[in-house]
Amino acid sequence: xxxxxxxxxxxxxxxxxxxxxxxxxxxxxxxxxxxxxxxxxxxxxxxxxxxxxxxxxxxxxxxxxxxxxxxxxxxxxxxxxxxxxxxxxxxxxxxxxxxxxxxxxxxxxxxxxxxxxxxxxxxxxxxxxxxxxxxxxxxxxxxxxxxxxxxxxxxxxxxxxxxxxxxxxxxxxxxxxxxxxxxxxxxxxxxxxxxxxxxxxxxxxxxxxxxxxxxxxxxxxxxxxxxxxxxxxxxxxxxxxxxxxxxxxxxxxxxxxxxxxx
Amino acid sequence: xxxxxxxxxxxxxxxxxxxxxxxxxxxxxxxxxxxxxxxxxxxxxxxxxxxxxxxxxxxxxxxxxxxxxxxxxxxxxxxxxxxxxxxxxxxxxxxxxxxxxxxxxxxxxxxxxxxxxxxxxxxxxxxxxxxxxxxxxxxxxxxxxxxxxxxxxxxxxxxxxxxxxxxxxxxxxxxxxxxxxxxxxxxxxxxxxxxxxxxxxxxxxxxxxxxxxxxxxxxxxxxxxxxxxxxxxxxxxxxxxxxxxxxxxxxxxxxxxxxxxxxxxxxxxxxxxxxxxxxxxxxxxxxxxxxxxxxxxxxxxxxxxxxxxxxxxxxx
Numbered sequence: 388x389x390x391x392x393x394x395x396x397x398x399x400x401x402x403x404x405x406x407x408x409x410x411x412x413x414x415x416x417x418x419x420x421x422x423x424x425x426x427x428x429x430x431x432x433x434x435x436x437x438x439x440x441x442x443x444x445x446x447x448x449x450x451x452x453x454x455x456x457x458x459x460x461x462x463x464x465x466x467x468x469x470x471x472x473x474x475x476x477x478x479x480x481x482x483x484x485x486x487x488x489x490x491x492x493x494x495x496x497x498x499x500x501x502x503x504x505x506x507x508x509x510x511x512x513x514x515x516x517x518x519x520x521x522x523x524x525x526x527x528x529x530x531x532x533x534x535x536x537x538x539x540x541x542x543x544x545x546x547x548x549x550x551x552x553x554x555x556x557x558x559x560x561x562x563x564x565x566x567x568x569x570x571x572x573x574x575x576x577x578x579x580x581x582x583x584x585x586x587x588x589x590x591x592x593x594x595x596x597x598x599x600x601x602x603x604x605x606x607x608x609x610x611x612x613x614x615x616x617x618x619x620x621x622x623x624x625x626x627x628x629x630x631x632x633x634x635x636x637x638x639x640x641x642x643x644x645x646x647x648x649x
Numbered sequence: 650x651x652x653x654x655x656x657x658x659x660x661x662x663x664x665x666x667x668x669x670x671x672x673x674x675x676x677x678x679x680x681x682x683x684x685x686x687x688x689x690x691x692x693x694x695x696x697x698x699x700x701x702x703x704x705x706x707x708x709x710x711x712x713x714x715x716x717x718x719x720x721x722x723x724x725x726x727x728x729x730x731x732x733x734x735x736x737x738x739x740x741x742x743x744x745x746x747x748x749x750x751x752x753x754x755x756x757x758x759x760x761x762x763x764x765x766x767x768x769x770x771x772x773x774x775x776x777x778x779x780x781x782x783x784x785x786x787x788x789x790x791x792x793x794x795x796x797x798x799x800x801x802x803x804x805x806x807x808x809x810x811x812x813x814x815x816x817x818x819x820x821x822x823x824x825x826x827x828x829x830x831x832x833x834x835x836x837x838x839x840x841x842x843x844x845x846x847x848x849x850x851x852x853x854x855x856x857x858x859x860x861x862x863x864x865x866x867x868x869x870x871x872x873x874x875x876x877x878x879x880x881x882x883x884x885x886x887x888x889x890x891x892x893x894x895x896x897x898x899x900x901x902x903x904x905x906x907x908x909x910x911x912x913x914x915x916x917x918x919x920x921x922x923x924x925x926x927x928x929x930x931x932x933x934x935x936x937x938x939x940x941x942x943x944x945x946x947x948x949x950x951x952x953x954x955x956x957x958x959x960x961x962x963x964x965x
Contacts, residue, residue: 394756399723403753410750411741477737484701485754486727649703 400487401494408499421507424461428453428512429519436523445602446524447534447542448611450516454509454546455582455598455608462504462553463574469496470561471570480649489645493558497637500554505547513543534614542614548629549594553578555633559640562647592628653712654679654808654838655700660709662695662862669695671862673709677808677840677855682830684849684870685842686955687859693842694734696859697812701731713808727755730806734813736797740786744777744796747785748803755804771799776825790817798826809833811841815848827852850874850951858955860962866954873954880953883916883934884943892937903957913942919953 394400412420431453436444445452473479483492521533553574560570581595590596597620600608612618620626655677662670670692677683687693698704700711702722711718716725738747748768752759759767772778775795780788788796794817801809814830815823823845830839830852843849849856850870858866866873896918897905904919934941 394723394727399727400754403750403756406753407750410746476740477735478739480703481733481737482754484703484726484731484733485751486723487754488723648705649698 394486398488398491398494400485401491404482404487404491404495405498408495409502412499412503417503417507420503421511424457424508424512425515427457428508429515432516433519433523436520444524445607446520446611447516447614448607449602450512450520451542451546451598451608451610451614452600452602454512455549458504458508458546458549459553459574459578461508462500462550463557463571463578465504466496466500466554466557467561467567467570467574469500469558471565471567474561474565483649490641493562493637493641493644496558497554500558501547501550504550504554509543509546509550513539513546535617538614538617541620542610545594545597545610545626548626548633549598551633552594552629555636555640559636559643562640562643591622591624593632594625594629596622596625652679653677654681654714655810655840656712656715657696657700658710658712660696660699660711661707662692662699662704663707669862670699670706670709673859673863675857675864675867677838679838680835681854682834682839682852683841684853684856685840685859686844686846686849686856687842688959691859692862693859694812697731697810697840697842700810701729702726727758727804728807730801730804730809732794732797732801732809732811732814734816736793736800738785738788738793738796738800740784743782743784744772744788744799745781747796748772748800751800752803758804767803771802774802774825774829775799776822791819791822794818795822795825798829802829807837809837809839809841811839813842813844815843815845823848846950846952846955856951858958860959865962866958870951873958874949874951879920879949880947881916881918881920882943882945882947883918883941884910884913885916885934886913886940886942888914888916888934888939889937892934892939895937904960917947919957 395402428450432450435449436446439445470479473482483489517539556577557570557574560573564570581589581593582599584590584593584595584599587596597610597613598608600606607615609618609621613620653676655675657673657675660670660673660675661668673692673696675696685693685696695704699706700713700718702718702725705719713725714728716728718725739750742750745768748771749764752764752767769778769781772781775798777792777795777799780792785793785796794814798811798814801811815826818826827848830841833839834852853870855869856867856873857864893905893907896902901921902918903921904917906917908915908917931944
């Protein structure tokens with residue numbers, strides 16, 4: 388009997404699962420997503436900014452606004468399938484009969500979706516916008532000037548946190564529910580709640596306080612003010628709280644999944 | 650525990666109020682080919698799923714090479730290749746990708762440089778070489794079963810657990826599966842369930858019969874075949890219903906099956922097989938004036954033994 392070929396005691400199977408999940412994104416899927424996100428984010432950004440007059444010009448505020456619509460919806464649309472697809476296809480029990488742990492399975496789903504969404508939807512679009520928006524600036528005004536690179540990277544990080552929240556939420560709901568409806572519905576409900584939060588407490592304890600708001604008037608979103616006007620990131624607590632929620636959702640997902648029988 | 654590939658102790662499993670396994674014990678010796686028999690719903694798949702960590706036992710323990718399958722699940726499963734009853738795969742992967750995906754879940758089992766050769770060899774062995782790059786969504790039931798066997802073998806497991814490996818296969822596929830099982834004899838422990846008793850008799854060293862959630866017979870195949878029953882076949886004419894009833898009432902007759910053929914009947918009579926019972930049977934039929942055209946004993950098959958065991962268990 389061999390005893391020298393044992394899986395890692397820390398998250399056994401994570402490497403193989405992650406490689407298998409990421410392989411789904413090579414190359415046709417990631418190319419399709421790249422085209423779709425570019426049309427959606429950059430296309431919309433270009434379309435609106437090239438037709439805006441001086442008073443309607445929002446610069447990077449528009450990019451943050453588009454992201455706040457597209458990233459939650461895109462994350463929910465993609466990740467609501469992560470667990471449901473495996474369960475309904477009958478492959479879930481097959482995979483977990485291998486030397487993998489429940490937490491490794493959950494993490495592989497979360498990480499692969501994070502990578503698959505973040506690269507084409509945030510990293511690529513952020514790079515395009517960095518060059519495109521100043522070039523389209525009709526009057527080189529304050530709100531659309533070339534921002535500081537460091538602050539821009541922090542904004543990209545905040546957008547990544549949005550994906551983290553909605554991916555972990557969808558995967559967590561996928562461990563609890565057996566159908567896509569409740570999984571997607573709860574994700575949409577959370578998004579609407581964060582956008583139209585009835586209380587400051589929610590703003591301070593979630594990412595919504597940084598990125599939600601109207602695309603008109605004199606006020607910009609707090610994240611735009613941080614990026615373009617050099618103000619402090621306020622409420623920064625929203626980022627920490629959102630990451631904490633993501634950790635809680637991941638722990639809940641692994642706990643529920645570990646108790647599941649097949 | 651040292652010489653056992655699989656050890657099950659006091660396993661209980663109930664779903665709600667339905668008790669599926671009742672104090673089940675099982676010892677599968679290393680390098681044995683162990684058939685697991687039982688009627689539908691007897692608990693075969695449930696036992697295998699508990700061993701694979703897919704179900705939690707209500708009570709009891711299972712060990713794979715001494716590793717507790719629930720406390721040390723991934724380490725135990727790292728030694729096992731498992732074919733579920735209904736093999737399902739990610740539809741977006743090709744057959745080769747399925748094997749590569751599975752191989753990577755068993756760290757160190759297949760060296761990276763040998764993975765391609767290993768998958769090619771397995772696909773060839775199970776007759777899927779030409780479908781290596783076809784997505785699994787397009788596979789027939791039999792092809793999926795063959796791929797299921799290949800993925801169970803890809804990690805070069807020390808214990809192979811197969812839940813009805815030949816169920817969806819045509820005769821050729823069934824022969825191939827038996828050939829693969831035979832080829833692993835002495836190197837891999839194989840624990841498999843099936844309803845095809847001829848296959849069990851052909852390849853198994855040992856069998857366990859499960860009925861009503863507990864093991865009712867367990868041992869080498871040869872021990873089950875040398876039970877104290879024998880089956881006699883009689884071609885008769887002019888036999889009355891009274892004769893049949895009288896025969897069935899005899900304590901030494903455990904089973905009587907009658908089939909009509911033209912104006913005669915073929916009787917298969919299973920007896921508690923001592924010579925006195927056979928003589929008694931003979932005398933009874935002659936006394937009743939039954940015309941016996943042919944009268945011979947048949948080999949005791951595993952099917953005979955299995956049916957007898959299951960029937961006895963149900964009666965008691």
